[in-house]
């Protein structure tokens with residue numbers, strides 16, 4: 026029997042209920058915060074994907090690159106931001122007035138990673154991007170929205186960690202300070218960090234192997250230029266007055282190196298090493314780097330698989346049964362099917378047993394599905410059983426549907 030490719034997941038009906046609930050919360054909240062939906066292709070020109078973050082692990086060695094039959098170099102998107110920027114530029118969205126605020130949900134992203142819990146080769150994201158505002162209010166709005174989404178999804182143990190990693194003016198000084206600090210420790214650094222030392226010293230703070238070294242390292246806050254320090258003060262002030270809880274995390278850097286100033290991450294206390302549920306930050310240089318005009322921007326992404334894991338770790342309520350409102354049972358298929366079809370046309374979730382089994386087996390089937398009402402059709406009328414109240418009445422077949430619709434509020 027064929028198996029699905031490694032690092033991918035199937036979503037079967039019971040699990041799909043959870044997915045739809047997350048997606049519904051994302052659509053509702055993004056709309057409430059004034060973001061409009063965008064959808065982009067699963068693959069992009071490799072050029073676009075590889076133009077961002079030359080020193081980013083994902084872009085360096087974890088992408089799915091291929092040539093199509095026409096010899097074009099294409100890449101399955103490893104994240105949402107660059108494709109969204111490309112789509113907004115191509116669609117002229119930024120020319121229609123600023124800010125431009127967009128979101129995506131259920132966006133599949135592909136990374137060739139070693140599969141483990143919470144890390145998949147195809148995963149799905151909810152993300153929001155805000156273009157055109159350079160002040161901290163845009164950052165604060167995104168942190169608030171990300172937190173509201175996690176709450177709406179049912180997560181309780183997630184906290185916003187925030188930090189500033191400076192801008193193109195002040196980050197070189199901070200990078201130099203980190204390199205100086207780590208230089209004498211270089212021989213004892215892990216393999217990843219050996220490479221990060223040259224390419225992306227900020228990621229040294231991310232090392233999972235040597236936390237003590239990271240904790241004693243120089244902090245970005247001491248190296249921010251005046252404008253970056255003002256921006257970060259502004260963000261903290263706005264979050265404070267709006268009652269959005271956060272903690273300052275001087276060790277927080279994000280995987281992508283296109284960020285500037287604000288970075289944030291919602292950290293879950295019950296997820297072990299994969300504790301980041303989602304986050305983002307400001308990327309004021311990215312739009313221009315991708316061939317657009319200079320345009321300040323900020324955004325975040327939430328991995329939906331990891332969010333579902335967090336909900337499981339919290340012992341979240343099982344998916345509410347979406348059982349039928351009416352199960353139609355009986356020995357004559359033509360009357361059973363006719364009433365079932367009539368009910369469905371009238372907007373009732375209705376079900377019957379297409380296997381034509383015994384009445385007893387039909388009842389077991391109705392029970393397994395979690396039916397609210399079961400109607401048993403006979404020659405001279407029907408018996409309508411209320412499975413919740415555990416009561417039943419006799420009535421003419423024609424009255425079954427009106428009664429069920431009334432009970433279901435239809």
Ligand SMILES: [Zn+2]
Nearest residue numbers: 192195250253
């Ligand atoms: Zn700066």
Ligand SMILES: [Zn+2]
Nearest residue numbers: 215218232234
């Ligand atoms: Zn390391």
